[in-house]
Amino acid sequence: MSEKPIHRVQGVDHTAFPTFDPSGTVRFYRDVLKFPVVHSICAAGWGPEKHPDFIHFFFDIGNDDRIAFFYYFGLEPFGDPDAPGDSWARLPKGTPEFFVNSRHLAIHVTDEEDLLEYRRRLDESDWPVEMQVMHETIESIYTHDPNGYMVEITRALRPVTAQEDLDAELTIEALCDVADGDDPSMDKLLARKAELIVERAGQWDTQRKLVHS
Amino acid sequence: MSRMYVLEVPENDGFVAVATRNPEIAIDKVGPYFRLSSDGDIVIDRRATGCRHAVWYSAIAGLEGSEVVQHDKDALRVVAR
Numbered sequence: 001m002s003e004k005p006i007h008r009v010q011g012v013d014h015t016a017f018p019t020f021d022p023s024g025t026v027r028f029y030r031d032v033l034k035f036p037v038v039h040s041i042c043a044a045g046w047g048p049e050k051h052p053d054f055i056h057f058f059f060d061i062g063n064d065d066r067i068a069f070f071y072y073f074g075l076e077p078f079g080d081p082d083a084p085g086d087s088w089a090r091l092p093k094g095t096p097e098f099f100v101n102s103r104h105l106a107i108h109v110t111d112e113e114d115l116l117e118y119r120r121r122l123d124e125s126d127w128p129v130e131m132q133v134m135h136e137t138i139e140s141i142y143t144h145d146p147n148g149y150m151v152e153i154t155r156a157l158r159p160v161t162a163q164e165d166l167d168a169e170l171t172i173e174a175l176c177d178v179a180d181g182d183d184p185s186m187d188k189l190l191a192r193k194a195e196l197i198v199e200r201a202g203q204w205d206t207q208r209k210l211v212h213s
Numbered sequence: 214m215s216r217m218y219v220l221e222v223p224e225n226d227g228f229v230a231v232a233t234r235n236p237e238i239a240i241d242k243v244g245p246y247f248r249l250s251s252d253g254d255i256v257i258d259r260r261a262t263g264c265r266h267a268v269w270y271s272a273i274a275g276l277e278g279s280e281v282v283q284h285d286k287d288a289l290r291v292v293a294r
Contacts (some may be wrong), residue, residue, distance in 0.1 A: 135267045136264055136271055153264070164220070170274075187276070187280060190274075190281075191273050191275075194277040195275075201243045201246050204244035204245060
């Protein structure tokens with residue numbers, strides 16, 4: 001019997017969000033983006049708390065992964081609807097936009113043609129693309145869905161190389177060292193990372209050749 | 214001496230090319246990283262690199278005994294700490 005690998009998970013089963021606007025949500029995901037509705041549950045409230053009756057519904061986001069929503073009958077939104085944030089949480093007024101948008105879902109597409117097709121669908125809808133950005137190794141479009149959740153659709157500009165895995169490993173080790181110390185900063189991280197590069201990166205080529213030989 | 218590291222990936226080619234053309238900067242490799250060393254400051258002109266915004270602002274992999282005193286739309290300047 002073959003050994004199972006350490007890393008056994010298989011991607012996103014589903015990610016779930018509350019909605020107070022189920023019809024807007026269905027228009028956005030099913031009608032505009034053309035994500036198939038693949039599952040839904042109509043559930044009577046239950047449990048020790050006064051749980052409202054609810055609908056839990058799912059859209060296919062490709063690769064058999066799903067985005068899901070909860071709609072609770074009779075539940076009113078929490079917090080100030082004019083404050084920054086989304087249907088799950090409203091943040092204090094003045095919260096910077098980069099922070100509000102830092103939590104988001106990014107959905108992968110294969111190539112530029114597909115990215116531009118989703119751009120076209122969104123631009124013809126009530127939720128046009130807010131920005132299109134060429135990052136370091138990906139290109140992305142962004143909008144907010146009817147619930148205020150930021151949605152990114154992204155394509156890789158090239159495959160990730162092996163040296164980027166090493167670089168990520170060293171960055172994260174340096175980050176943990178620096179973040180646990182006093183006054184974390186990019187300056188401290190880059191100084192710590194240089195030490196790790198000197199310690200480890202020199203042997204990387206040799207180790208890699210051994211692994212792949 | 215000022216010294217910094219840049220990962221060898223296609224996006225950083227323009228950055229490394231500009232450094233290579235500067236006789237005051239010595240370049241060698243440590244694994245998949247370029248090591249840029251200079252007795253003076255390391256100065257890289259952004260426009261000469263042709264790097265787009267996101268690449269330019271994430272090009273530095275490490276700083277050895279050095280610090281960044283300028284990293285903006287015009288240039289990067291790394292000096293001995």
